[in-house]
Amino acid sequence: MATGRTERPAQRGRGIPEATVARLPLYLRALSALSERGVPTVSSEELAAAAGVNSAKLRKDLSYLGSYGTRGVGYDVEYLVYQISRELGLTQDxxxxxxxxxxxxxxxxxxxxxxxxxxxxxxxxxxxxxxxxxxxxxxxxxxxxxxxxxxxxxxxxxxxxxxxxxxxxxxxxxxxxxxxxxxxxxxxxxxxxxxxxxxxxVDLSIELQILAFHEQRKSGLDPVAGPVPARPSKPGERGDLPEVMPA
Amino acid sequence: MATGRTERPAQRGRGIPEATVARLPLYLRALSALSERGVPTVSSEELAAAAGVNSAKLRKDLSYLGSYGTRGVGYDVEYLVYQISRELGLTQDxxxxxxxxxxxxxxxxxxxxxxxxxxxxxxxxxxxxxxxxxxxxxxxxxxxxxxxxxxxxxxxxxxxxxxxxxxxxxxxxxxxxxxxxxxxxxxxxxxxxxxxxxxxxVDLSIELQILAFHEQRKSGLDPVAGPVPARPSKPGERGDLPEVMPA
CATH class of the missing domain: 3.40.50.720 (NAD(P)-binding Rossmann-like Domain)
Known part of the structure; x- marks a missing residue:
């Protein structure tokens, strides 16, 4: 997400929450992968799993676009690509x-x-x-x-x-x-x-950090299961830590 | 988020939801920006705004790390950087x-x-x-x-x-x-x-897409306020659209 002076109210324009806007590109990425594999429709559960969100949130996000899918069929992949692209402004140059x-x-x-x-x-x-x-x-x-x-x-x-x-x-x-x-x-x-x-x-290490989390789990180096690293150094600078932030 | 074969259950390891894991690097990025500016503490509202999430979600996410902040003081920036880094496994090589x-x-x-x-x-x-x-x-x-x-x-x-x-x-x-x-x-x-x-x-265009959404709003090219683009072309391929996905 943004850092620096990019804070803005949670809602704007047509009332799509900022957090929803930030997830639309992730849905689009997952949908594009489905499209490349020739998949015609996708359930909210499948799309949510591919995008890493829960399916209730996905359905809520897509409802802001007027997109509700069809019971038992799901969402039309190509049409949802088009709807999200249009909402994000990607159908323009x-x-x-x-x-x-x-x-x-x-x-x-x-x-x-x-x-x-x-x-x-x-x-x-x-x-x-x-x-x-x-x-x-x-x-x-x-x-x-x-x-x-x-x-x-x-x-x-x-x-x-x-x-x-x-x-x-x-x-x-x-x-x-x-x-x-x-x-x-x-x-x-x-x-x-x-x-x-x-x-x-852009922080190119964001996705690496998520991989590191899982790699740590896979290699049994869980910070709780394994040896707990010491508190950060520079103790003189951090003398007030126990009061500010109990461990 | 992940595409391809990276779908996984919502929870894993110590029970931190996958969606929380995906947000931790965003908090870390916002915290690192605060740290670079020498800011010692941050409220959940400020940090949530900088990371583009709502503050209730932020507090919930950080509670998985055992981090609750201090009422009236907020979170210690350096210590929270350390806690998130440790959780993600970034204190390892x-x-x-x-x-x-x-x-x-x-x-x-x-x-x-x-x-x-x-x-x-x-x-x-x-x-x-x-x-x-x-x-x-x-x-x-x-x-x-x-x-x-x-x-x-x-x-x-x-x-x-x-x-x-x-x-x-x-x-x-x-x-x-x-x-x-x-x-x-x-x-x-x-x-x-x-x-x-x-x-x-990694999709390097994700952040550009979020910029495009806001640029579209700023330039008055809202897809609803402005002229509505036509349905996607290739009508022959999309003849079943109205039934599958009512507009």
Whole structure:
């Protein structure tokens, strides 16, 4: 989920709770996998299991979309893909600019998963003149000097920051000044942006953490079953812990 | 969440629901941002807002960890980071092998967010002898022929697949044969693995989809307020839709 200045009221727009919005892409991912395997319909229980939520919550979430499935049949996979895509706005074209064309920016420029969801990479930018002019994914990398012009002329909706951490805030400031109100931040730093600008931060280790939980269970290294690690070090700094947070 | 063969019962191990496990990394990400800003304590409302869940759910989730906060004070940020890290198994060392050293594999090899969570990149592998031997992030890229030996000698716990889609299944099969039971798949394909092997698939467009939802609202392109897009095309294939799924 979001960190930094992206807190917002629980409901917005047509009254879909923020937590439901955050789950729609997960349903879409599970549905896309079913679609790729040619599965025509899915029960709420199956879809809930694939998405990692309980089925009552899934049904409630989908009811906000006016989607209730059919008793004994379930949900039509293709139509639900369409409904969720429409709700998320993925049936529109969202021109995206990627700023910072190192290995990650390069990988994202070639990432098929963006275009298939309506995110068209419209521009690649870098501050390094050794990189600008290179052709990647059929596009010439442009210089940061042209950012404002590119945003205007290419109708860029979303800025994707893949610079090193020290450069990210300045890039965010320039995107905001150029009128961008949605930023996806891959740089390992927290960005400050004005009210009305949405920033979402990608943490590539999130899924690894969930794997680690299960790997720990499988290898019998349960933190309770196994030896309990010591309290965190730096005892001097933590002298008040027992009162603040009883173990 | 997981797709493919990662469905599992709602509860496991110490009885922490799977959905709670999936939220712990999100709390950890929000807490880490607070920690970086030097914030010592956080209320359940603030932390819930930062993580995009409601505060009752947050309190329930954290109660599984034996963490209840203190009335009027909230949660100790550093201690909660430690508790969640311990629960997820992040206080252990998880040697990771990255297979497929294109741009994404290269980017992940240098990604600071892995090491800070206990995921040590122990080995880089590629099938292309033009790539093997190159030094990236202080390591020489090894050839796929050495996979089984590397898994054994370096005690690799988790395999990260960053190959092109057509190569991913074969790599997964070899990882499983070598004894790996946790796979993180960045390749845009669904993997088949035996029972007992956890696969999680990363979709880099998930956060973009949430941004698109809000961008759509901000730009007044609400699918209900604005012109309603037509039903999906391919009408011949969808003739039974009205019965299966009333609009």
């Amino acid at each position: 969202w021109p995206v600019a990627i700023i910072g064309i190192g290995n990650l920016g390069h990988a994202l420029a070639n990432y098929g998963g963006f275009a298939s969801r309506g995110f068209r990479v419209a521009a690649l930018l870098d501050a390094d003149r050794a990189v600008t002019g290179q052709r990647i994914a059929g596009m010439a990398v442009r210089h940061m000097d042209d950012l404002e012009q590119i945003v205007r002329e290419d109708h860029v909706s979303i800025g994707v920051i893949t610079t090193p951490a020290p450069a990210a805030q300045e890039v965010a400031d320039r995107l905001v000044a150029a009128g961008i109100t949605s930023i996806l931040n891959f740089a390992p730093t927290v960005l400050s942006v004005p009210e009305g600008v949405d920033v979402r931060k | 998880w040697p990771v092998a990255i297979i497929g050293i294109g741009n994404l594999g290269h980017a992940l090899a240098n990604y600071g967010g892995f090491a800070s969570r206990g995921f040590r990149v122990a080995a880089l592998l590629d099938a292309d002898r033009a790539v093997t031997g190159q030094r990236i992030a202080g390591m020489a890229v090894r050839h796929m022929d050495d996979l089984e030996q590397i898994v054994r000698e370096d005690h690799v716990s988790i395999g990260v697949i960053t190959t092109p889609a057509p190569a991913a299944q074969e790599v997964a099969d070899r990882l499983v044969a070598a004894g790996i039971t946790s796979i993180l798949n960045f390749a845009p394909t669904v993997l088949s693995v035996p029972e007992g092997v956890d696969v999680r698939k």
